[in-house]
Amino acid sequence: MESNISFTLRIWRQAGPKEKGGFKEYHMSDIPTDTSFLEMLDILNEQLIEKGEEPIVFDHDCREGICGMCSLYINGHPHGPATGATTCQLYMRRFHDGDTITVEPWRSAAFPVIKDLMVDRNAFDKIQQAGGYVSFNCGGAQDANAIPISKTAADEAMDSATCIGCGACVAACKNGSAMLFVSAKVSQFALLPQGRVEAARRVKAMVSKMDELGFGNCTNTGACAAECPKNIKLSNIARLNREFLCAKFKD
Amino acid sequence: MEDIKKGNNTTAQPVIDSKIPEGPIAEKWTNYKAHQKLVNPANKRRLDIIVVGTGLAGASAASTLAEMGFNVLNFCIQDSPRRAHSIAAQGGINAAKNYQNDGDSVYRLFYDTVKGGDYRAREANVYRLAEVSNNIIDQCIAQGVPFAREYGGLLANRSFGGAQVSRTFYAKGQTGQQLLLGAYASLNRQIQLGKVKSYNRYEMHDVVIIDGRARGIIAKNLVTGKFERFAAHAVVIATGGYGNTYFLSTNAMACNCSAAIACYRKGAYFANPAYVQIHPTCIPVHGDKQSKLTLMSESLRNDGRIWVPKKLEDAKALQAGKKKGSDIPEEDRDYYLERRYPAFGNLVPRDVASRAAKERCDKGYGVNNTGLAVFLDFSESIERLGLDVVRQRYGNLFDMYEEITDVNPGELAREINGVKYYNPMMIYPAIHYTMGGIWVDYELQTSIKGLFAIGECNFSDHGANRLGASALMQGLADGYFVLPYTIQNYLADQITVPHFKTDTPEFDKAEKECKARMDHLMNIKGKRSVDSIHKELGHIMWEYVGMGRTKEGLETALKKLKEIRKEFETNLFIPGSQEGMNVELDKAFRLNDFITMGELIAYDALNRNESCGGHFREEYQTEEGEAKRDDANYFYVSCWNYNGSDDVAPTLIKEPLHYEAIKVQTRNYKS
Numbered sequence: 001m002e003s004n005i006s007f008t009l010r011i012w013r014q015a016g017p018k019e020k021g022g023f024k025e026y027h028m029s030d031i032p033t034d035t036s037f038l039e040m041l042d043i044l045n046e047q048l049i050e051k052g053e054e055p056i057v058f059d060h061d062c063r064e065g066i067c068g069m070c071s072l073y074i075n076g077h078p079h080g081p082a083t084g085a086t087t088c089q090l091y092m093r094r095f096h097d098g099d100t101i102t103v104e105p106w107r108s109a110a111f112p113v114i115k116d117l118m119v120d121r122n123a124f125d126k127i128q129q130a131g132g133y134v135s136f137n138c139g140g141a142q143d144a145n146a147i148p149i150s151k152t153a154a155d156e157a158m159d160s161a162t163c164i165g166c167g168a169c170v171a172a173c174k175n176g177s178a179m180l181f182v183s184a185k186v187s188q189f190a191l192l193p194q195g196r197v198e199a200a201r202r203v204k205a206m207v208s209k210m211d212e213l214g215f216g217n218c219t220n221t222g223a224c225a226a227e228c229p230k231n232i233k234l235s236n237i238a239r240l241n242r243e244f245l246c247a248k249f250k251d
Numbered sequence: 252m253e254d255i256k257k258g259n260n261t262t263a264q265p266v267i268d269s270k271i272p273e274g275p276i277a278e279k280w281t282n283y284k285a286h287q288k289l290v291n292p293a294n295k296r297r298l299d300i301i302v303v304g305t306g307l308a309g310a311s312a313a314s315t316l317a318e319m320g321f322n323v324l325n326f327c328i329q330d331s332p333r334r335a336h337s338i339a340a341q342g343g344i345n346a347a348k349n350y351q352n353d354g355d356s357v358y359r360l361f362y363d364t365v366k367g368g369d370y371r372a373r374e375a376n377v378y379r380l381a382e383v384s385n386n387i388i389d390q391c392i393a394q395g396v397p398f399a400r401e402y403g404g405l406l407a408n409r410s411f412g413g414a415q416v417s418r419t420f421y422a423k424g425q426t427g428q429q430l431l432l433g434a435y436a437s438l439n440r441q442i443q444l445g446k447v448k449s450y451n452r453y454e455m456h457d458v459v460i461i462d463g464r465a466r467g468i469i470a471k472n473l474v475t476g477k478f479e480r481f482a483a484h485a486v487v488i489a490t491g492g493y494g495n496t497y498f499l500s501t502n503a504m505a506c507n508c509s510a511a512i513a514c515y516r517k518g519a520y521f522a523n524p525a526y527v528q529i530h531p532t533c534i535p536v537h538g539d540k541q542s543k544l545t546l547m548s549e550s551l552r553n554d555g556r557i558w559v560p561k562k563l564e565d566a567k568a569l570q571a572g573k574k575k576g577s578d579i580p581e582e583d584r585d586y587y588l589e590r591r592y593p594a595f596g597n598l599v600p601r602d603v604a605s606r607a608a609k610e611r612c613d614k615g616y617g618v619n620n621t622g623l624a625v626f627l628d629f630s631e632s633i634e635r636l637g638l639d640v641v642r643q644r645y646g647n648l649f650d651m652y653e654e655i656t657d658v659n660p661g662e663l664a665r666e667i668n669g670v671k672y673y674n675p676m677m678i679y680p681a682i683h684y685t686m687g688g689i690w691v692d693y694e695l696q697t698s699i700k701g702l703f704a705i706g707e708c709n710f711s712d713h714g715a716n717r718l719g720a721s722a723l724m725q726g727l728a729d730g731y732f733v734l735p736y737t738i739q740n741y742l743a744d745q746i747t748v749p750h751f752k753t754d755t756p757e758f759d760k761a762e763k764e765c766k767a768r769m770d771h772l773m774n775i776k777g778k779r780s781v782d783s784i785h786k787e788l789g790h791i792m793w794e795y796v797g798m799g800r801t802k803e804g805l806e807t808a809l810k811k812l813k814e815i816r817k818e819f820e821t822n823l824f825i826p827g828s829q830e831g832m833n834v835e836l837d838k839a840f841r842l843n844d845f846i847t848m849g850e851l852i853a854y855d856a857l858n859r860n861e862s863c864g865g866h867f868r869e870e871y872q873t874e875e876g877e878a879k880r881d882d883a884n885y886f887y888v889s890c891w892n893y894n895g896s897d898d899v900a901p902t903l904i905k906e907p908l909h910y911e912a913i914k915v916q917t918r919n920y921k922s
Contacts, residue, residue: 016831032538034657035538035540036542039541042542049824050780052826054826055826055835060504061329061334061503062336062503063504064543067333067338068338069334085654114474120330121330121331122451125439125449128436129443132436133437133439134394136394137318138311138732138735139390140393141392141393142389142393144389144391145350145406147392148400148405149404150402151404154397154399155400157395158397158429161422162425164428188397192395194392194394195395
C-alpha cells in the first residue's frame with residue numbers, strides 16, 4: 001500500500017571529468033512510495049534549485065525501461081535492488097523508512113564521468129560501429145518471407161537483441177568487461193541467416209574493438225547477467241566465445 | 252481575440268503548392284520517381300546533408316543517404332543515436348503484405364489510414380505510404396530485425412485499432428526498439444565507413460538560411476555548453492513531435508519541439524497543430540510528482556476488454572477503495588466499447604476509444620481514487636487461451652504494469668459461480684503522439700527551400716488521427732524510401748555549389764542570436780524552476796486544449812498562456828552558469844518553445860470549428876457524442892505562418908484537400 005518514507009541519500013557529486021568527486025548527503029522526508037526513483041531525484045533537484053544550488057546531473061530519457069539512457073549504481077547494484085528493471089522502473093516502495101541510499105555513477109575506465117552521475121558511454125557505439133550490423137544497402141531486399149526462420153531461432157535472437165546498451169554489465173563486472181553487451185549483438189546475428197554471412201568478420205572486429213577501448217577481460221563470474229535489467233543470458237557469452245574460436249580457426 | 256480574427260481573414264495568401272504528381276492515385280509515386288531529377292554518384296560525394304535526429308526517420312534517412320553516397324552529418328540530443336524515443340514504440344508496424352490472406356491490400360491500408368485520420372490527410376501521401384509499407388518489412392528483415400514468427404518459420408501478424416485485417420508485424424512488445432536498432436546498425440555501418448559524422452549530445456538551436464535556402468544549423472554541444480556551426484546543402488529535420496507541451500505525456504523526457512519551432516520562426520509553416528493524439532491505454536496519473544506517463548501497448552486491446560461498472564454505486568465503491576475490480580461480477584460490467592461499436596469493439600481507433608473512456612469517467616463511472624481510469628481486463632482471454640499464451644504475448648507489459656502499480660494483471664483474484672476473475676489493469680488516456688507538424692509538400696520539403704521534415708516532425712500522413720502501428724511505418728517510409736528520392740530532386744541543381752563555409756554573416760548572426768537567447772534566460776534570475784512552470788503549462792493545456800475543447804476554454808487557454816509566458820520571462824531561475832553542462836538551461840530553452848507551441852495548438856483548435864479525429868470540439872458532436880466534421884468549411888490543412896514575434900498571432904494559410912480515390916464520408920466503426 002502507499003505510504004510515505006524518509007531516508008538519507010549519499011550521492012556522488014563531481015563537477016567535471018577532471019575534477020575530484022565525492023559523496024554528499026541529502027535528507028529526504030515524506031516521499032510517497034509510489035514515486036519512482038528518478039522522480040524522487042527530480043524532487044531533490046527541485047529542492048536544490050529552490051536553494052539556488054546546482055541540481056544533480058544524471059542520464060535519463062524514456063523512463064519506461066527501454067532507451068537504456070538511465071544508469072546509477074544504487075546501494076552496490078547497477079539499476080538498484082530490483083531485478084529485471086532499469087533505474088527508471090525502480091519505485092520507492094523497494095526502500096524503507098530510515099534507509100541510507102548510496103548512489104554512484106557507473107565505475108569503469110571505459111566510461112569516464114562527465115558530470116555527477118552522468119558517464120560517457122560512447123565506447124559502446126564504437127564497438128557497434130566496428131561490426132554490429134548486416135552489410136546491406138537499402139533497396140535491394142527480397143520478400144520478407146523468402147527465408148523462413150525457425151521460431152526458436154527467431155525468439156532466441158530476439159532475446160539477445162533485447163539488450164538496451166545501458167552499460168550495467170560493465171558496471172557490475174569486477175573486470176569492467178563488456179562481454180555481455182558484445183555477445184548479445186554477436187548472438188542476435190549469429191542466430192539468423194542474414195547475419196551468418198559476415199559472422200566471422202563481425203565477431204573478430206567487435207571483440208578487437210572492445211579490447212582496444214579498455215574494457216576488461218571476462219572471467220565468467222556472471223555478475224553481468226545477474227544485474228542485467230533485460231535478463232540477457234550468460235549463454236550469449238558462450239556463443240560469442242564459440243563464434244570467436246571458429247573465426248580464429250578459419251584464419 | 253481580435254488578432255486571431257485578423258489572422259483568419261487575411262486575404263493576400265501565399266499559394267500553397269503541395270506538388271502532388273499527375274495521374275491516378277496508384278501511379279503518382281511511380282510517375283514521380285520516373286520523372287524526378289537524380290544526382291549522379293560522382294556528384295553525390297560533393298553534397299553534404301544535415302540530418303537532425305536519430306529516431307526511425309532520422310536514422311533511416313541518414314544511413315540511406317550515406318549509402319547512396321551523400322556526406323551526412325547526423326545529430327542527436329542523447330548520448331547515443333540508439334536512445335531516440337522511437338525505441339519505446341511497443342506494438343508494431345503495419346504493412347500491406349496480406350501474408351494472413353485476410354483481404355489486405357495497398358488500397359485497403361491506404362483506405363484505413365485515410366479513414367482513421369478522419370479524412371484530413373493528404374490522399375497522395377497516404378497512398379505512397381501504403382505502397383512502400385511492404386518494402387519496409389523486406390528492408391528490416393534483411394537487416395536482421397527479429398520479428399515474431401510462426402512455427403513454420405514465416406512472419407506473424409496481429410491486429411491493431413481501426414483495421415479489420417491482421418497487418419501488424421511485431422517483435423514482442425518492443426517493435427520500436429528492434430526497428431530502431433536495425434536503423435542504428437545501418438547508421439553505424441555508415442559511420443564506420445566515414446560517410447556519416449555522428450554528433451551525440453548536441454541540440455539544434457537554429458537553422459541558418461542563406462539566400463532563401465536552408466544551409467546549415469547552429470547546434471549546442473550539451474557537454475561543453477558551446478555553440479557550434481554546421482553547414483550543408485540541405486537540412487533534414489527529424490526531431491519528433493510536440494507531445495511534451497502537455498508536460499505529462501508518454502514522450503521521453505528530452506523530447507521537445509524546439510527544432511521544429513526554430514524552423515517555424517524562420518518561415519516554415521506549421522500544419523494542423525491541433526491534431527494531438529491521446530492514447531487510450533496509459534497507466535493513470537498517480538500523483539503531482541509524476542514526471543511522465545507510461546503507455547500500455549495498443550496490442551493489449553487484441554485480447555483485453557475495456558469496461559467500467561454498470562452501477563454508479565459500484566463506481567463510487569471503487570473510487571473509495573472499498574471494492575476492487577475483481578469484486579464486480581460479469582453481469583454488472585459495462586463493456587462500453589463493445590456496446591457502442593459492435594463491429595470494431597475494443598479495436599476502435601485511438602481517438603474514439605479515448606473519448607469513450609472520458610465520457611464514462613465524466614459521467615462518474617471512473618474506477619480509481621481520482622475517478623479518472625477504466626479497466627482493461629484479461630479474464631476472458633486468460634480463460635480462453637491460458638495464462639501462458641497471454642503472458643507470451645504481453646508478458647513484458649504485465650511486468651511493466653506490476654513494477655509501476657504493484658498489481659499483477661495475470662493474478663487470479665477470485666472465482667464467483669465458476670467464473671474466474673483476474674486483476675484488471677487500470678488505464679486512462681494520455682498525450683502520446685502529434686499528427687500535426689511542420690508543413691511539407693509531397694517531396695517532404697517545407698515551405699523553406701532545402702529544408703525537409705520527416706517522421707512525426709512533419710504533418711503529412713495521419714490526418715486528424717493516427718492509427719496504431721502507423722508511426723513506425725511512416726518514420727521508416729520517409730527515411731528509407733521517400734526522402735532519399737525526393738531530396739535529389741532538390742539537390743540536382745545544387746551540384747555546382749561548393750561545400751559551405753561557416754564564417755559567413757548569416758552564420759555569425761544566427762549564432763549571436765542563439766547566444767543572446769541563452770544570456771537572456773540566465774539573466775532573468777527569478778524564483779521559479781523550469782519544471783514548475785512547465786507543469787503549470789501542462790495543466791492549462793490538458794484542461795483547456797486536451798480531449799474536449801470549447802471556444803470559451805480555448806480563449807481562456809490563450810489568455811493563460813500569455814500569463815505563463817510572462818511568468819517565464821520574469822520569474823524563471825536557472826542555477827549555475829553557461830560554461831559546461833547546464834541541464835536546467837537546456838530545459839528552459841525547450842520550455843520557451845513549448846509555450847509557443849501551446850499557443851499554436853490553441854490557435855488552431857480555436858479556428859477549427861468542427862470535431863475530427865484527435866481534435867474534439869464539444870460544440871460539434873452528434874447526439875450520440877460522436878465527432879461531427881464540417882467538410883464544407885474545414886476540408887483543408889491549416890498552415891500557420893509566423894509573424895515575426897511570439898507576441899503576435901500567426902497567420903492562417905489554407906491548403907485545400909482534394910480527394911480523388913476515396914469518397915469522403917462519416918467515419919463509422921459501429922457496423
